[in-house]
Amino acid sequence: MNVLLKFYHRLGSPREFYEISGSLIPWFGTISLILILTGSYLGLVVAPADYQQGESYRIIYVHVPSAWLSMLIYTVLAVSAMIGLIWRMKMAYVVMICSAAPGAWFTLVALITGSLWGKPMWGTWWQWDARLTSELLLLFLYIGIIALYNSFYERHLAEKSAAILAVVGVINLPIIHYSVEWWNTLHQGSTVIRSDGPSMDVRMLWPLLIMAVGFNFYYGLILMLRARNQVLIQEARNSWVAELVVNKGQAS
Amino acid sequence: MTPKQKSRMRLVLLVLAGLGITSLLALNAFRSNLMYFLTPAEMVAGDYPEQGMYRLGGMVVEGSINRLENGITVEFDLTDYEQTITVRYTGILPDLFREGQGIVAHGRIENQLFTAEEVLAKHDESYMAPEVAEAMKNVDMSKAIPASATKIPAGTTL
Numbered sequence: 001m002n003v004l005l006k007f008y009h010r011l012g013s014p015r016e017f018y019e020i021s022g023s024l025i026p027w028f029g030t031i032s033l034i035l036i037l038t039g040s041y042l043g044l045v046v047a048p049a050d051y052q053q054g055e056s057y058r059i060i061y062v063h064v065p066s067a068w069l070s071m072l073i074y075t076v077l078a079v080s081a082m083i084g085l086i087w088r089m090k091m092a093y094v095v096m097i098c099s100a101a102p103g104a105w106f107t108l109v110a111l112i113t114g115s116l117w118g119k120p121m122w123g124t125w126w127q128w129d130a131r132l133t134s135e136l137l138l139l140f141l142y143i144g145i146i147a148l149y150n151s152f153y154e155r156h157l158a159e160k161s162a163a164i165l166a167v168v169g170v171i172n173l174p175i176i177h178y179s180v181e182w183w184n185t186l187h188q189g190s191t192v193i194r195s196d197g198p199s200m201d202v203r204m205l206w207p208l209l210i211m212a213v214g215f216n217f218y219y220g221l222i223l224m225l226r227a228r229n230q231v232l233i234q235e236a237r238n239s240w241v242a243e244l245v246v247n248k249g250q251a252s
Numbered sequence: 253m254t255p256k257q258k259s260r261m262r263l264v265l266l267v268l269a270g271l272g273i274t275s276l277l278a279l280n281a282f283r284s285n286l287m288y289f290l291t292p293a294e295m296v297a298g299d300y301p302e303q304g305m306y307r308l309g310g311m312v313v314e315g316s317i318n319r320l321e322n323g324i325t326v327e328f329d330l331t332d333y334e335q336t337i338t339v340r341y342t343g344i345l346p347d348l349f350r351e352g353q354g355i356v357a358h359g360r361i362e363n364q365l366f367t368a369e370e371v372l373a374k375h376d377e378s379y380m381a382p383e384v385a386e387a388m389k390n391v392d393m394s395k396a397i398p399a400s401a402t403k404i405p406a407g408t409t410l
Binding site for chain 2: 048049050051052053057060082085086087120121122123124127128129130167168170171175182183184185186188189190191194199200201203204
């Protein structure tokens, strides 16, 4: 526990974060590439067709990991917003704002792949049912957070305002997850995250989980790359950034 | 934690709790408006808007699909295992439409018939290989198929 806490505190310093993330990036890149390639092969080639939907169900291997990630990223974003608001931690705000764009992208991917899947299976691109609408609301929340952050010249004000919006938006997460249970929806109920275990053939389930983990590592990679840029911009006046730039300049 | 951090934390938690309760109450108040479709039982109970269109969701009754003479109009019975309503639809049906399938029809009641202008297919949350589904059909249905795939909790999820 102590080791973890120490690591957490080290990550709280922009300079330490820059160094640690620099050595983690190649790992995250390799792991996500291997997992996504393996998952795609297992999901698109090895897994059997579905008894009901035939081959077209295979879009699940992009749709579901993106949809999960859209909610996971929002959780990360909101938790870091809370940490930022309570402890005034610089790096928490960096994680918050650097998660917003990837979160919005994954939400968009989930919506688009869902739409492409809905047309042949349900017979419609879009319906205003509770699951679809609440996921669209999530996209608007992400966009709102990005817009709010960028509308302030003063960074501390921007961070605080965006963080408050992020915390308020947390209410949408349980609504997205439980929408298919609370209301009649066109979208079917949860397949994997349910009390009586996944209702999916194991040969279909494994590729899905592998893809989901791969997507998570990819998000970690994107987050670190974006956060490093943000750190450099924010710390531009500090000596360690200047040293870094000078050293890089000499090396090349 | 310093006292200042503590009070900020209290504020954040308070805001979250307040928002949670507010949205819970709001969602509860608009409960019926958030329902994407009605079930046949709700319709028979008279719990539907008389003016305008609405959606009716249920299972297509086995052996009830009847194609009329013009070739594109279909009539079928829709059930939630409590009540059954006959639906008439003219147009192209989704691929998944068949007997025993959950569907959602958008339309209105005309002369005791639910006349649909749009029919959408619902599918359940189970995914399995065709040969597994076939094998399950041949075994004892009630035991083989996961409870989730067949059970219909009274008018909630179809």
